[in-house]
Each structure stands twice: as structure tokens, then as C-alpha cells.
Amino acid sequence: MSYQALYRVWRPQKFSDLVGQDMITRTLKNAIMTHQTSHAYIFNGPRGTGKTSAAKIFAKAVNCHFQENGEPCNKCETCVAITNGQLNDVIEIDAASNNGVEEIRDIRDKVKYAPTQADFKIYIIDEVHMLSTGAFNALLKTLEEPPENVIFILATTEPHKIPATIISRTQKFDFKRITPADSYARMVYILTEKEIEYEEPALKVVAKAAEGGMRDALSILDQVISFGDNKVTLDNALLVTGSVTQDKIQTYVTEVSQKETTQALETIQEIIDEGKDSTRLIEDLIAYGRDLLLYQQAPALINQLELGMVDDTFKTLSQTISAEFLYQMINILNEVQQQMRFTTHPDVYLEVLTIRLSQFSTIEVVSDNSQSGLNQEAAKQINDLTKTVETLKKQLLNLNKHDNQHQTVSVAKPKKNVTTQKKATLNLSQIYPILDNATKESLVQLKQVWPELLQQLSVTQRAIMQASEPVAASPDSVLVSFNYDFLAAKASGDTELLDALGNGLDRLLHNTPKLVCITAEQWPEVRKSYIEQNGHEGNETTIEPVPEVVEQVVSKAEEIFGTENIEIKQD
Amino acid sequence: MTEMVTETSNITIQELQPALIEHFKKLTTMNQLAHAYLFAGQEGVGKIELSQWIAMRLFCTADEDLKPCGVCAECRRILSGNHPDVVVVKPDGQSIKVDQIRFLKSEFSKSGVEGNQKVFIIEKAESMTASAANSLLKFLEEPVGTVTAFLLTENKNQILPTIQSRCQLVNFAALSQDKLIQSLLNKGVLKDQANLLVHVTESISRAEELSQDENFIEMTKQVWNWFNKLLKNDTESFILVQTKLVPLVKEKNQQLLMADLIILLARDCLLVRYNRKEQISFSDRLAEIDKVIQLISDEKLVEILDNCLQIKNLLQTNIAFQSVLESTTLKLIDL
Ligand SMILES: [Zn+2]
Ligand SMILES: [Zn+2]
Numbered sequence: 020m021s022y023q024a025l026y027r028v029w030r031p032q033k034f035s036d037l038v039g040q041d042m043i044t045r046t047l048k049n050a051i052m053t054h055q056t057s058h059a060y061i062f063n064g065p066r067g068t069g070k071t072s073a074a075k076i077f078a079k080a081v082n083c084h085f086q087e088n089g090e091p092c093n094k095c096e097t098c099v100a101i102t103n104g105q106l107n108d109v110i111e112i113d114a115a116s117n118n119g120v121e122e123i124r125d126i127r128d129k130v131k132y133a134p135t136q137a138d139f140k141i142y143i144i145d146e147v148h149m150l151s152t153g154a155f156n157a158l159l160k161t162l163e164e165p166p167e168n169v170i171f172i173l174a175t176t177e178p179h180k181i182p183a184t185i186i187s188r189t190q191k192f193d194f195k196r197i198t199p200a201d202s203y204a205r206m207v208y209i210l211t212e213k214e215i216e217y218e219e220p221a222l223k224v225v226a227k228a229a230e231g232g233m234r235d236a237l238s239i240l241d242q243v244i245s246f247g248d249n250k251v252t253l254d255n256a257l258l259v260t261g262s263v264t265q266d267k268i269q270t271y272v273t274e275v276s277q278k279e280t281t282q283a284l285e286t287i288q289e290i291i292d293e294g295k296d297s298t299r300l301i302e303d304l305i306a307y308g309r310d311l312l313l314y315q316q317a318p319a320l321i322n323q324l325e326l327g328m329v330d331d332t333f334k335t336l337s338q339t340i341s342a343e344f345l346y347q348m349i350n351i352l353n354e355v356q357q358q359m360r361f362t363t364h365p366d367v368y369l370e371v372l373t374i375r376l377s378q379f380s381t382i383e384v385v386s387d388n389s390q391s392g393l394n395q396e397a398a399k400q401i402n403d404l405t406k407t408v409e410t411l412k413k414q415l416l417n418l419n420k421h422d423n424q425h426q427t428v429s430v431a432k433p434k435k436n437v438t439t440q441k442k443a444t445l446n447l448s449q450i451y452p453i454l455d456n457a458t459k460e461s462l463v464q465l466k467q468v469w470p471e472l473l474q475q476l477s478v479t480q481r482a483i484m485q486a487s488e489p490v491a492a493s494p495d496s497v498l499v500s501f502n503y504d505f506l507a508a509k510a511s512g513d514t515e516l517l518d519a520l521g522n523g524l525d526r527l528l529h530n531t532p533k534l535v536c537i538t539a540e541q542w543p544e545v546r547k548s549y550i551e552q553n554g555h556e557g558n559e560t561t562i563e564p565v566p567e568v569v570e571q572v573v574s575k576a577e578e579i580f581g582t583e584n585i586e587i588k589q590d
Numbered sequence: 591m592t593e594m595v596t597e598t599s600n601i602t603i604q605e606l607q608p609a610l611i612e613h614f615k616k617l618t619t620m621n622q623l624a625h626a627y628l629f630a631g632q633e634g635v636g637k638i639e640l641s642q643w644i645a646m647r648l649f650c651t652a653d654e655d656l657k658p659c660g661v662c663a664e665c666r667r668i669l670s671g672n673h674p675d676v677v678v679v680k681p682d683g684q685s686i687k688v689d690q691i692r693f694l695k696s697e698f699s700k701s702g703v704e705g706n707q708k709v710f711i712i713e714k715a716e717s718m719t720a721s722a723a724n725s726l727l728k729f730l731e732e733p734v735g736t737v738t739a740f741l742l743t744e745n746k747n748q749i750l751p752t753i754q755s756r757c758q759l760v761n762f763a764a765l766s767q768d769k770l771i772q773s774l775l776n777k778g779v780l781k782d783q784a785n786l787l788v789h790v791t792e793s794i795s796r797a798e799e800l801s802q803d804e805n806f807i808e809m810t811k812q813v814w815n816w817f818n819k820l821l822k823n824d825t826e827s828f829i830l831v832q833t834k835l836v837p838l839v840k841e842k843n844q845q846l847l848m849a850d851l852i853i854l855l856a857r858d859c860l861l862v863r864y865n866r867k868e869q870i871s872f873s874d875r876l877a878e879i880d881k882v883i884q885l886i887s888d889e890k891l892v893e894i895l896d897n898c899l900q901i902k903n904l905l906q907t908n909i910a911f912q913s914v915l916e917s918t919t920l921k922l923i924d925l
């Protein structure tokens with residue numbers, strides 16, 4: 020007998036076992052008690068938050084003849100058979116490995132037959148977003164005319180990949196990430212039941228590393244137990260998760276905030292030498308920065324939130340580090356986190372990170388103000404650049420007066436006069452109408468399908484589009500920004516590519532917006548001029564990116580306290 | 591008794607990862623192996639060796655002192671990759687395809703007799719296509735019979751989160767660089783070269799191989815030459831890309847190697863700037879680096895490194911190597 024993983028042994032069998040999803044379980048239990056269940060549900064949420072468990076509990080509860088307050092008895096024949104996966108009327112399908120039309124057609128054929136052993140036939144389709152388009156269509160047919168006594172539960176981590184036509188025929192539940200406090204409590208419960216000793220700080224480290232997944236928490240806990248001869252120690256928790264102690268994090272944050280670059284580089288080297296996990300470190304740093312921010316705004320919240328991590332150093336740092344520094348720090352950390360996904364040299368990224376964190380405020384000053392210790396050449400460049408911008412602004416003004424005239428403005432940066440490189444040119448008469456009619460909805464929609472759209476291109480086409488993203492969109496046009504100007508130039512001139520994109524969008528959105536290319540460098544300038552000149556308050560918001568950090572802090576707070584109680588002030 | 595040897599060097603897995611060997615010795619003895627592990631760590635830290643060691647523990651017929659013998663028929667079939675119950679999956683070309691996972695699943699369900707121990711090892715698990723990874727999911731959760739899975743990866747961030755959370759993660763600590771440098775010195779590699787090589791690879795055998803590779807030696811020279819010119823704002827650096835650098839890299843992995851060298855140089859500049867000279871990899875260029883960065887601002891150095899780090903991301907997108915290096919040169923050079 021091999022070892023049974025905790026998350027399998029302790030899989031919730033009742034709604035009350037399910038951690039951190041009170042709203043959902045209450046609604047489901049009510050529906051069961053009052054016999055008002057729907058024909059189809061979508062259980063959406065991050066990994067390990069209890070979607071599949073909830074689906075199985077639901078299957079038991081609707082079929083159990085001894086259900087009480089919406090909970091299954093877990094003792095009767097039906098309940099036991101469902102728990103063991105032996106009841107023919109409860110069908111679990113893994114859409115990831117059975118994503119074809121055939122499988123779903125098979126469901127359509129069999130769905131007509133009444134349940135044989137239970138009252139309700141229940142289809143649980145896991146990872147439903149993996150179904151092919153054909154399979155979704157077949158599924159839709161079934162959902163359009165649902166047979167009596169059949170219930171579909173569609174579980175997914177990526178709801179945006181499910182066609183709207185399906186979603187509109189279901190009742191959707193959003194499973195939330197499990198808070199550290201909730202997963203801590205569940206771990207304490209399990210360990211007490213199993214009579215395993217534990218150190219409290221160890222569980223805090225595990226709860227944090229699990230990032231909102233109960234299954235993750237139990238997997239990590241399993242391993243900490245196996246390393247420690249049936250005892251959960253802090254040392255083993257740090258070892259297994261690759262986390263560093265809070266002390267180290269605080270030392271590091273202190274050093275970078277005080278611009279002690281050399282010191283901070285030494286600290287990071289120590290962390291690397293200990294073989295710590297760089298991804299974990301970045302995540303812990305982000306969490307720490309976010310906690311400091313939140314503490315600055317509402318100290319009471321953080322005390323409840325972070326399992327008593329507020330010590331003297333934390334308090335001092337929250338007073339000495341400005342909110343602005345923290346916002347920037349988190350932005351840089353997010354950026355580095357993205358870049359690190361594709362590297363096998365995380366240590367180099369950690370060094371870069373350290374230098375950037377301890378230097379960025381200086382860099383900010385430099386780009387705003389040309390007096391600070393720049394050499395003459397650099398000063399000259401900035402001067403040149405300013406002139407170009409001035410000229411550009413005049414041209415823009417001019418253009419604005421003769422709105423319908425086609426005019427092309429080239430914004431080559433003065434320092435790069437190399438003729439071998441094709442420069443992207445700006446056609447403002449194409450761009451402005453997009454901005455005039457930009458809607459947030461169009462942009463969000465495009466951003467959602469963008470990755471899938473790129474997947475449909477050929478390898479070479481995808482290469483060109485890889486570093487692109489939609490930055491503004493009206494119902495009939497989209498402005499696409501490229502990280503590299505030679506790629507933007509290439510894309511705007513490649514009719515085959517533009518056709519392929521048009522076809523792809525038609526398939527995904529049933530709409531073929533016109534594509535206009537721009538470089539990431541040009542975009543902020545164009546956007547600024549547009550807003551300045553048009554005073555377009557109405558549309559400004561639709562093209563204004565929301566700072567990501569603020570969103571994160573707010574969403575974290577909301578997660579825990581609900582939307583009503585949160586008000587974030589930004590200054 | 592024959593100790594198991596990793597790669598072609600003579601460090602045994604017991605010496606390489608003593609703590610993990612002890613850990614898994616205990617787990618195998620007490621029958622407490624989990625059903626799925628994710629082994630994460632860089633090249634050469636012993637991921638494949640440890641998974642084979644565990645497999646041998648499970649099958650060896652002459653197990654002694656809680657260690658597999660390494661020479662019995664079972665052990666040998668595992669080491670050579672020919673054991674019917676120990677299946678190894680490797681990328682077919684660039685990726686592991688869904689068919690390979692389907693094959694794996696059918697292999698296991700075919701002879702999935704209850705109590706019959708099986709092991710599967712997926713090398714470079716990060717290269718699984720999305721459908722391959724998704725197809726593996728359910729199998730990981732509810733395996734048939736007694737199956738132990740080892741997923742090996744150099745970059746666990748590229749593993750689907752849903753897979754990560756179904757595995758026990760084992761982080762292989764990187765080998766200490768001092769240790770690596772010392773082993774290389776023992777093998778007669780020069781100090782400066784050893785400093786560079788330990789930043790390029792963590793595998794001793796690979797480092798040794800590179801230390802004798804003419805092409806690699808030429809590459810380090812030319813990359814420095816190009817970089818030095820770039821730092822001096824010399825337009826010749828643009829020409830060098832086509833004339834000197836590109837001819838040295840014919841294959842994708844050579845391109846990645848060159849990208850690594852460039853990143854290391856940019857990193858060295860910053861380390862020198864912030865008094866961490868002892869950590870640099872191009873130690874033979876220390877004096878020259880020190881001199882050339884005198885005229886360069888901190889911000890510019892960070893910008894240079896940022897752009898150099900981008901090179902690898904761009905290479906993932908299949909843009910031609912030459913275009914990547916040329917556009918990087920143009921970006922960084924101040925004309
Ligand atoms: Zn029952
Ligand atoms: Zn043997």
C-alpha cells in the first residue's frame with residue numbers, strides 16, 4: 020500500500036467540510052432542501068478550492084434519501100456508491116483528455132435515458148474549458164432542451180474560454196481562494212485528528228505558500244510531515260516550501276528601501292546560496308509589500324489577516340517606507356515575476372531585481388528632470404527628444420483641425436538614426452477615431468481572446484505577434500501595441516498576417532475589427548496628446564490603465580472582508 | 591558494491607543529494623512514497639538519478655543497507671531504460687505530445703494489476719503541451735494500481751498549476767558554486783574559466799566538456815569583443831553580430847548558450863559597479879570591465895541588463911537570432 024495523500028484522504032464529504040465557500044454551500048443546500056436545483060451549473064475558481072468536491076457532495080445530497088438540511092448522510096448505499104465512484108448515474112468526465120465531439124455526442128445520446136439507480140443523473144465535467152468548439156456545440160444542444168432529472172456540473176479554472184451561449188444557460192458559482200486563516204484552521208483540524216504534533220509558525224508558512232489552494236496546502240503539509248518523522252516543524256516547512264524567514268525578508272526590504280545596494284546584493288546571494296526558491300521569494304516579497312501597504316491604511320485589518328505577522332520591524336517599516344515606494348516595489352516585482360517564468364537562471368534575475376529596487380527612485384528622478392548628474396550626451400538626447408515631441412504635438416494639433424485629412428507623422432527617436440531599421444509610422448487619422456469610440460468592453464473582450472487568437476496563427480506569424488497586445492478598441496477597430504518597432508512595421512505591412520488575424524477574430528468574436536499597429540514606445544505619447552487635446556473626459560477612462568497594485572490590494576481586502584467594507588484611498 | 595554514477599563525472603547521487611537520498615530511503619522503507627513527485631532543479635543536480643535510484647529501491651533484488659545494488663538484472667534494466675514497469679517519457683522534438691501521455695496511460699492500465707508497482711518518469715515535464723498536461727491530470731489524481739510518478743523539470747513555473755498542486759514538490763538545491771569550482775580545478779580547468787563555467791551550467795561533465803570546446807572558447811572571446819564595443823558606443827558592434835557572432839551559433843542550444851554569456855557580461859558590469867567583484871563570471875575581464883563602465887551611468891547599466899535578459903525571451907518566439915541581436919545592439923548603442 021502506498022501512502023495516501025492527505026488531500027485524498029481528507030477530501031470533504033459534506034458541504035460543512037468545504038473550507039471558505041460559505042456563500043456557495045449555503046445556496047446549494049437551500050436549493051436541495053427546497054427542490055429547486057438548476058439543470059446546469061458552472062463551478063468556476065482557482066485550483067484546489069473545492070469545485071470537484073462540491074460537485075460530488077452535491078451529487079450525493081440530491082440523490083440521498085436521508086439528506087438533512089441539504090447535507091448527504093454519507094452512509095446510505097447511494098452516498099457510499101457515489102463516494103467510491105461506483106454509481107452509474109453520476110458520470111465524471113475529464114474534458115482535458117476527452118475533449119472531442121464524439122464524447123459529448125455520446126452524452127447526448129445517453130442523456131435521454133432516465134437514471135437507473137438514483138433519482139438524478141449527474142454529469143460532472145471537469146476542466147470543461149478544454150472542450151473543442153464542436154464539443155461545446157454538442158453540449159449546447161443538450162443544455163437547450165434539458166431532459167428531466169439530469170443535472171450538469173461544469174467545473175473550470177478558465178471560464179473565459181467557455182462560450183457565452185453555454186454560460187447563459189447555467190447558474191454560475193465563483194469559488195474563492197482559501198484565505199490563509201481558513202486553510203490554517205483546516206490543517207489544525209486534520210493534524211489534531213491524526214494526532215500529529217505541529218509548530219504553529221510552520222503551518223503559517225504552509226498556508227501562505229499554498230496561495231489559496233486547499234489541495235496545495237495539504238500537499239505541502241504531507242511533505243513537511245514526511246520530512247519530519249510525523250512532526251510538523253518550522254525548519255521543514257521552510258525547507259519544503261523553499262521559503263525564507265520573515266527576518267530575512269525584512270532585512271532585504273530594509274536594505275533596498277534604504278538604497279544599500281551592495282548590502283542587499285549580499286543578502287540575496289545568501290538566500291541563493293541556501294538554495295531557496297526564487298519564485299517563492301518573489302511571491303513572499305509581493306505579499307509583504309502588500310501587507311505593509313494595507314497596514315498603513317488600516318492596521319486593524321492586517322492583524323486579522325496575516326496570522327500575527329506584525330512584529331516590531333514590520334511596524335517600523337510601515338512607518339518609514341512610503342506608500343509610493345511600495346507601489347513601485349510591487350510593480351517591479353510583478354514585472355520580474357513575469358520575466359522569470361522563462362528562465363533557468365533565476366539568480367541573475369534576483370540580482371537585477373535587487374539593483375532595480377534599490378535604484379528605482381533615482382531612475383524616476385532622472386527621467387523627469389534633466390539636471391541630475393547626467394552626462395552631456397544624455398542631456399543632448401533628451402533635448403532632441405523633447406524637440407521631436409514638440410514638433411509632433413504641433414503636427415497633432417494641425418491634424419486635429421483638418422480632421423479628415425490623411426496625414427502620416429513619423430516619430431523616430433533622434434538617437435536611433437540607423438537606416439537599416441524600418442520605422443513604424445503613425446497614422447493618427449486612423450488612431451484618433453478608435454480612441455474617439457473606444458469602449459472598455461471591446462478592449463476587455465479583445466484582451467481575453469488575444470492569446471487564443473495568436474495560437475491560431477502560423478509559427479512565423481505568431482513570432483511577429485508574440486510581443487503585441489491590444490491597448491484600445493472601438494467596436495469596429497483595435498489599436499495594437501508592439502514592444503518592438505520593427506515588429507510593428509512588419510505586422511502593418513503583412514497583409515497575409517492581417518487577414519489571418521481578421522479571420523481569427525471573426526471566428527472568436529464574430530466581428531472583424533480593423534487592426535492599427537503602434538509601438539509600445541509611441542503609445543503613451545499618443546494617448547497623452549489625445550487626452551490633452553481632446554479633453555475627452557468620457558473616453559479617457561476607457562483607455563486609462565488601472566494600476567495593477569491597487570487592484571491587487573483591493574481584491575485581497577475584498578476577498579476577506581467583502582466589498583462593502585473596503586475603501587482604498589489613493590493619493 | 592557499485593555506486594551509481596551521475597552522468598560521466600564520478601560524483602554519486604549519494605554525494606550529490608545526501609539529504610534527499612536519506613529522505614527517500616526512509617520513505618521507501620516505510621512504504622510511504624506519495625503517488626506523484628515534481629522534482630525541480632537545474633541541469634546536473636541529480637533529478638533523473640534520484641528518480642532512478644528510487645525506482646531501483648522498489649525493484650532491486652539484491653538490496654543491501656537500504657540501498658539498491660545497481661548491478662542486478664532489475665537495476666540494470668532500469669538504468670538502461672529498458673524496464674517494462676519503469677517507463678521514461680522524453681520530449682519528442684520540442685515537446686511532449688498528448689499521444690505520448692495517452693500511450694503512457696494505456697501502458698499502465700493494460701497491465702495495471704493490483705499491487706503491481708509501476709514507475710513513470712517524465713523528463714522535461716515543462717515541455718508537455720497543454721493538452722498533454724491536461725490529459726495527465728486525472729491520471730495523477732486517480733492512478734491505476736500502485737503507480738509512482740516523477741515529473742522532472744528545470745523550470746517549475748512552466749508547469750501547469752493544476753499539475754503542481756497534485757504533486758509533492760521537491761526542490762533540488764543548486765550545488766554550491768564553491769564546490770563546483772573546486773571540482774573543476776581538480777580536473778585541471780583554469781580558475782577564470784571555471785568561474786565562467788559554473789555560471790553557464792551546474793553539470794560538472796558539461797562544464798568539463800565546454801572547457802575543451804573550441805567553439806565555446808571562441809564564443810566567449812567574440813561575445814566579449816562585441817559587448818565591449820557596444821559599451822563604447824562603437825557602431826562596429828552592429829556589424830560584429832553578423833560577421834562574428836552569428837557564424838558561431840548554428841543550433842538553438844548554441845544560441846541559448848550565447849544569450850547566457852551576454853546576460854552574464856551585463857550582470858558582471860553591475861556587480862563590479864556595486865562592489866561584488868568576487869561574484870563575477872568573466873573574471874579574466876575584470877580590469878577591462880571596470881574601465882569601460884566608468885563612463886556609464888547606473889541606470890544605463892540596468893537598462894543594458896534588462897535588454898540582454900530580453901534576448902532569451904525573444905528567442906522563445908522564434909525570431910531569427912541575428913535580428914534579435916541586431917535589434918538589441920541598436921537599442922543599446924547611443925549614436
Ligand atoms: Zn445518503
Ligand atoms: Zn539491484
